[in-house]
Amino acid sequence: MSDLLNRAGGMGEIADVRGPYETAPFGNELVELAKTNPSIVGLSADMSKYSDIVPFMNAYPERYFNAGVAEQSAVMMSAGLAKVGKTAFCATYAAFLSRRALDFIAIACAHSKANVKIVAGSPGLVNPYGATHQSLEDLVVMRSVPDLTVIDPCDAVELRHAVRAAANTPGTFYIRNLRGKVPVVFDETDFEFVVGKARVVREGTEVAVISTGFMTERAMKAADAARALGVSAAVLHVPTIKPLDEQAIIEVASSVGRVIVVENGLRSGGLGTAVTEVVHDNGIAVPITRIGLQDRFHPCGSQSYNEQLFGLDQDAITNAVVTGNWAFQ
Helix, strand or coil, X not given: CCHHHHHCCCCCCCCCCCCCXXXXXXXXXXXXXXXXXXXXEEEECCCCHHHCCHHHHHHCHHHXXXXXXXXXXXXXXXXXHHHCCCEXXXXXXXXXHHHCCHHHHHHHHHHCCCCEEEEEECEECCCCCCCCCCECCHHHHHHCCCCEEEECCCCHHHHHHHHHHHHCCCCEEEEEEXXXXXXXXXXXXXXXXXXXXXXXXXXXXXXXXXXXXXXXXXXXXXXXXXXHCCCCEEEEECCEEECCCHHHHHHHHHCCCEEEEEEEEECXXXXXXXXXXXXXXXXXXXXXXXXXXXXXXXXXXXXHHHHHHHCCCHHHXXXXXXXXXXXXX
């Protein structure tokens, strides 16, 4: 940790941008949508409790289907229901969807432009059960699938809006699901979610942090810490990984002296790589630091333990924004 950041009192003196929590925003939003949309059905692979689809299951048991411990079957059932006019929300762990069911998502769903919404719980490094359950590569994998919309929401508010947008937009979606008690970061009263659009959540002129998912909250805190130390940091929140808002990235990268990309997943192949491609292809000469996970399997352990170990915790991100230094294995 840098002397500059220590003199700022670490994170203790930075205002918390996080508000209250919402419980199971995905499942509760699905219940609300189903009240006026009879085509909505829900599916899981014996993971209803751990994918937060229980509110929908309880409210509409006749519209909920459990495929058992068979993710491929859950996706194929979703594709079949979509073929007969249903809007199918298929929810289970991201690791099982992005590995075991990938071909079914790509061909039965995306290739067919099926109205299937994949809702992927425990994405990235949040799961404590090690490599078998951590889905570090899901953004990398899903970004490569044609005709697939990929969304990584920041908080409960954005997750609800993303579920709503998916229900009202034809085609196949992959939505990273924030489950359990989900923080509220954005203000519902002035919030707008548009598929394929990024939004500037902090203005700045010296460094730009481009982030996705719940890492945006940390990016906002880091920008606040930087401002207290005289460093002007912008934050561009990119909830839609695909289609990517390239124009927003071009504008923010062109306006600063350095760029930092922050994501909960592999640093190669995901948002960091996408940003690098956009910057390079448009001839923008700016150094880019990609904060994410290295090419390796990661151990069992709590989310806070692993994030501190691999440089995704708040202090590591803040230090990178303030000093430009980030180096982890």
